[in-house]
Amino acid sequence: MSDFASGTPSAAWIEIHSENFFAAGGPRIAQLEQVREHYAISCHGVGLSLGSAQGVDADHLSALRTLVDRFEPGLVSEHLSFSVVDDIYVNDLLPLPYTEEALVTVAQNVDQTQERLGQQILVENxxxxxxxxxxxxxxxxxxxxxxxRTGCGLLLDVNNIYVSAENNGFDTTAYLDGIPGDAVGEIHLAGHSLEGDGEDRLLIDTHGDTVADPVWSLYKLALEKLGPRPTLIEWDTDIPDLEVLLGEGETAQRHIDSVSSSEGSSRVA
Amino acid sequence: MLHDLQKSFADVALTNSVEALLPHVATPRGAIERRLGVYHANTLNSLIDVLSAAYPVIQRIVGDRFFQALAKDFIKTHPPQQPTLFRYGDALPDFISSFAPANDLPYLPDVARLEWTRVEAYFAADSAALNPERLAEVPAEQIADIKFSVSPTLRLLESDVPIFTLWHVNQPDQDRVPEIDFSHPESGFVLRPAHTVMQRVVPMETLIWLRALTSGETLGTATELALTHENTFDLQNTLRQHLVDGTFTELYL
Known part of the structure; x- marks a missing residue:
């Protein structure tokens, strides 16, 4: 993050993992204050657990509200998943069964979150x-x-669509046709890894590599259907030189520019 | 019931016990145990990374393989109870005390306490140091009545073993570990004056003095307690040093 504290690298906005900045003070918060002077901020949470049957945690919401008040992010997002059960936190984004019961649960949790924050959130696949x-x-x-039901927006992770479709056998085009395009406020791209072959073939969402070609193709298709959208390249493990990361961002920007009719209001971070 | 399925899935992620979840999963049986294994590996490895980041000195002392085994046992018995992971691992020092394979390293729990203390100081609230001129304005006859509030980053430590020395010689830039007298007790403090965490060994009487001031005693009482322990306690120099360090944030009369 220190590269961005100086404001030198070209990026439209910076996305943070909200929970990493729940501290009362200290160097991380101070550095984010510096980054905030040069870039817009997006708060991307991984710990709220919107899918939890037990509901979302009031203290967690308060901490998120404090962060939002302090840094006034352009976007606040979370995941369609759960990670808290019986007050134990599993540090992973576990998928939900897509049932009416789960829908009621997530909708309640999203309502409560948006009410507490006083703003819309984006929910990521x-x-x-x-x-x-x-x-x-x-x-x-x-x-x-x-x-x-909730008025929430969607954060479309194109890599996640591709990974889940390959692993679980659904049609990515049907997915893009099925989602309400107007609700999509942001797109994520990331790298994945391939393990095994034949029946053992499994794509793992690592956020540790360049974006794969089929994901770029799906991204292009998504932009054609939705129009330009702010796009973020996620890279959390085996982080490469900043130049590699910015190169991925430039590729995404070219895709956006090619579908923008007038000036491209959407940018890559 | 959504809750029961989630409980079963959490058991997969934390302990790889898959039996309760299997009936809910549509993916073919042949592939599923390996796929559930991905969730378990993600959860376990990411939490081991969290502990490794908080306890680099412990990891260096015991080695990577021992640390992994320690972390895995800890995660199983003490899974995170909240999602803010920079607060995860506070119970590790006590856990090490009860971890049988670490019994022949009796200094380990206290070194771990020092590491956790540094984590706490790193994330604690910011505060401005007391301006020394405030002290100069206090009339001489009232000096003994002064009470201080201390930095929210200040942590006091007392150990029967040389924890600060052990910490220092196990930093990444130290490639030769010198002879250490493991029976030598050390006391001291951790403080984050601005953005860098610092620590210092102090004599027992200074620790007594700091402990008294931290718990709200007057400067007079704290100094008497320190002098009772060691009659060479040097108030002027100690006070000056702590004004420089930024230990105090405010004074009251």
Missing amino acids: PSSYLTFVDSVLTEWDFLTALSQ
Whole structure:
């Protein structure tokens, strides 16, 4: 992050993991104050657990509200997943069964979050390695219904769509056709890894590599359907030189520019 | 019930016990155990990374393999209870005390306490140091009545073993560990004056003095307690040093 404290690298905005900045003070907060002077901020949470049957945690919401008040992010986002059960936090974004019960639960949690923050949030589709027998809705129908019931926006992770589709056998085009395009406020791209072959073939969402070619193709298709959208390249493990990361950003920007009719208001971070 | 499925999934992620979740999963049986294994590996490895970042000195002392085994046992018995992971790991020092394979390293829990103290100081609230001129304005006859409020980053430590020395010789830039007298007790403090965490070894009487001031005693009482322990306690120099360090944030009469 120190590269960005000086304001030198070209990026439209900086996305942070909200929970990393829940501290009362200290160097991380101070550095974010510096970054804030040069770039807009987006707060991307990983710990709220919007899918939890036990509901979202009031203290966590308060800490998020404090962060939002302090840094006034342009966007606040979280995941369609759960990570808290019986007050134990599992540090992963676990997928939900797409049932009416889960939809009611997530909608309540999203309502409560948006009310506490006083603003809309974006909800991101997860990557997954399995599906549930209990599911009665597709993921895109679930997200559509969630957006309709709560007014939340969607954060479309194109890599996650591709990874989940390959692992669980659904059609990525049907996914893009199925989601309400107007609700999509941001797009994520990331790298994944491939393990095994044949029946053992599994794509793992690592955020540790360049964006794969089929994901670029799906991104292009998404932009054609949705129009330009602010796009973020996620890279959390095996972080490369900043130049590699910025190069990925330039590729995404070219895709956006090619679908922008007038001036491109959407930018890559 | 959504809750029961989530409980079963959390058991997969934390302990790889898959039986309760399997009936809910639509993915073919042949592939599923490996796929569930990805969730378990993600959860475990990311939490081990969190502990490794908080306890680099412990990891260097015991080695990577021992640390992994320690971390895995800790995660199983003390999974995170909240999602702010820079607060995860506070219970590790006590856990090490009860971790049988670490029994022949009796200094380990206290070194871990020092590391956790540094983490706490790193994330604690910011505060401005007391301006020394405030002290100069106090009439001489009232000096003994002064009470201080201390920096929210200040942590006091007392150990039967040389924790600060052990910490220092296990920094990444130290490639040769010197002879250490493990029976030598050390007391001291951790403080984050601006953005860098510092620590200092102090004599026991200074620790007594700091402890008294931190708990709200007057400067007079704190100094008497320090002098009772060691009659060579040097108030002027000690006070000056702590004004320079930024230990105090405000004074009251």
